[in-house]
Amino acid sequence: MTISDSQSDTRESGDSPLDALRSWMARENLSAFIIPSADPHQGEYVPARFMTRAFVSGFTGSAGTVVITREDAGLWTDSRYFLEAEESLKGTPFRLFRLHSGNTPDYPQWLASALSPRSRVAVDGQVVTVAWHQRVSPILMEAQIELVAVEDPFDQIWPNRPDLPAEPVHPLSEEIAGVSALEKIRSLQDVLDLQKAASHVISTLDDIAWTLNVRGSDVPYNPVFLAYLTISRDSPPILFTRTDRLSPEARDALALAGVELRPYQDFESHLQELPEPILIDPERTSWAVATKLFPREIRLQQQPSTGMKARKNATESRHLREAHRRDGLALVRFLAWMERAVEGGEALNEYSLAKKLQEFRQVDPHYVSDSFSTISGINGNGAIVHYSVTPETARPLTPPAIYLIDSGAQYRDGTTDITRTVAINPPQGPGTLQAFPGAPRDFTLVLKGHIALATLLFPEGTPGREIDAIARAPLWKELRNYGHGTGHGVGFFLNVHEGPQRIAPGSSDAPLQEGMICSNEPGLYRPGQYGIRIENLLRLEAVPETSPFGAFLRFETLSLCPIDRNLIDQDLLTPLEREWLDQYHHRVYTTLSEDLSGEDLLWLERATAPLS
CATH class of the missing domain: 3.40.350.10 (Creatinase/prolidase N-terminal domain)
Structure with a gap:
């Protein structure tokens, strides 16, 4: 049963999920109730049984917190989900609070100012952490508001609530x-x-x-x-x-x-x-x-x-390289097929494209599942950082267009995550560069940031937050930026988002260490026009040369897929940046070409040709 089905059942029984929850709050003498997107195991993705925030609000993004008072209801989320949240909350009683935007208070501060002293604020103690309690409790206590842990109330108000999963292990x-x-x-x-x-x-x-x-x-x-x-x-x-x-x-x-x-x-x-x-x-x-x-x-x-x-051993690292090689083959076959389909006038849309890429991956006997919900965005939808496409909402692919696809797979020998942004040119008539004249400069600035991080040498023990600006500098120089982190950790046939490593402003003191896997994904987003992101996965390795200043680290690029040369403004690249891209494309070609043939091989030859 889906969340929307359960919401319909609740309405048929007389109350919306929000009304039912407020009735429960009144019986428990609670002034407010906090609903994070979490389960008792603190996972990013949660089983259907614990999608309580989505049940109440309708917002299904993986990050966000709902707060409900007797008279008000709000969703707090960050810039990755602003556009998705706006769409989800249309026509509902929920207000969107845009975190890290202007003077928007976070929900603990908002509760402290919105509620009167001696109010009682509740949360299911199973789905928040000890650290969360240590951060939130003093803020409410200063306002003389009591924070209490309660048992999960949703069994009482959620008809036909999904059971705990118990899939084979x-x-x-x-x-x-x-x-x-x-x-x-x-x-x-x-x-x-x-x-x-x-x-x-x-x-x-x-x-x-x-x-x-x-x-x-x-x-x-x-x-x-x-x-x-x-x-x-x-x-x-x-x-x-x-x-x-x-x-x-x-x-x-x-x-x-x-x-x-x-x-x-x-x-x-x-x-x-x-x-x-x-x-x-x-x-x-x-x-x-x-x-x-x-x-x-x-x-x-x-x-x-x-x-x-987080520190992958030599065996895991070897398997990861092989998983990324096979994943690169699937991506190349997909991109080559897409070009032929566009030239042939085939009807395509965001959803069908995502499913087609999944089909290419599923051919691999090691494939288990996608590693997250594929972000498949054409033009303005590509500017929605965590865009979620459905068959009903899928935008048709009508050239000229700029297409962003962020996807990954769980293989039995590794986890992948990669983003490519490509120009979709019509068989005849004006091309993408004429339709989006600012895109090449935007794309190339993102590429420059990507290369800057991929080629960086830095001292061992450096936290990820201290190198985040390296990828942003080319964008900042022209007053551009992006609202998400530059990189996250990735597991080995495990979670696609893994800590403690992270390359992002304000992230933890956790040092980057040899064997860790991080994404490298700077971007630029123009709402209503297009989104640009270039993402590869990197493995941290030791620099073999000795230095009187201590040990240094560098990155090994694992992902193998051409970066669209059609969107590059070559005049913006330095000789060293051009050299990096040509060498990367040469490695992509030599690694993948032996397993390709016919039109796929010809496409790869064109896509990896030197810039010169």
Whole structure:
């Protein structure tokens, strides 16, 4: 059942979801209720059961928080979702609050000013973190407003609410993972010993899947499964999940690693059995879990698996290069097919193009799923950073046009994420450059930023926020900018957005380290006209040369797909930038050409020809 179906059922029963929630708030004597886009495992993508914000508001973007008071209702989200949110909230009682735009207050500050002293603000304690509570509670407390954790109210107001998923779980072989689950568990126990902690609670699904070398499909786009994991120094690790969905091979692999299996619902009662001190990550553990551990001794720090998982080992790195090679073949075949289809006058639209690319990827026997919902935007829709196309809303491809496609795949040997922006020229008549005269300059400035980051050398230990401006400098020089981060971490056959690394203004102190994967995706967006983004995935590696100033890092580009030469203003490129692009295109051609033939090979030859 879809969210909209459930909303219809609620209306038929007499109340809209918003009215039903306000009735519940009145019974509980609550002045406001906060609904983040999260589940008890703090995931970016959540199972249908936990899409409570979408159920109430209709906004389905992956980032945003709804706040409901007795008289008001608002959605807080960032610039990636402004246009999508505006469309979703049309005709509803919800107001859009644009974060980091003008003087817009964040929702804690807004609540502190909008509510009277002694008001009660509630949140489901399972879906917010300890760190969230530490940030929000003092703001409300200063305004004499009480913040309370409540049990999930949506079972009472959501007819036919989806059940918890329980899809099959399978092992990931050590041949692909590079390190056994037993070795990973022992490494985590060694960290506990160093930290003088007796036990550790892991709630995040990608950390659990990575630690145990198992994968599932409970969450859209992420090959993970609902579970909790506890690790102690002196006793076996315990996995809490629906045990009946574990394949025989997964059971055998977990038994070999010494993992004990228990039902998912036994997790809360087990918390009181854990030896203390107990290590939990305040950014990745729910307020409800921490509350159940109090008043026992707790150590708040980043969970050790986060850093271990981010630094890909040699085996993972080798598999990632191969996954990106095959992904590049799918993209080249798609782009070559699209050019032929346009020339042949075939009717295409944003949705059919996204599905066609998926078909090219699905031919790969290693393909499992897309790694996120493909962003397929023609002209003005490409300026919507997280545009979500449907068959009903798909814009037709009518040349001349500028087409942006941001997509990725989950393969059993790696995760990909790549964006290309291409000019779509008609078979006859004026071309794209005549229809969009400013596009080549915009595109080339984005390309210059992309190259600047891809070729950067920087000291080991540098946080991502300190190099974000490198990719923006060519745009800033001409008073242009983009509202999203330049790069995010990527998992290994795991979440397409992974921490702790991030290349973005104001991001954490987490240093970029050898083996991490980051995206490189500067962009430029002109609402109503076009969007431009060029994205490759990069692997961090050590610079082999020694320096009296310490160790340095550089990037290895993993993604393999031509960058559209038709949109480049060559006069804006320096000789070194031209050289980088020609060398990149040469590598794309030599790596992919052996597996292509006929018209696809001819297209690749043209697309990777030197600029000179």
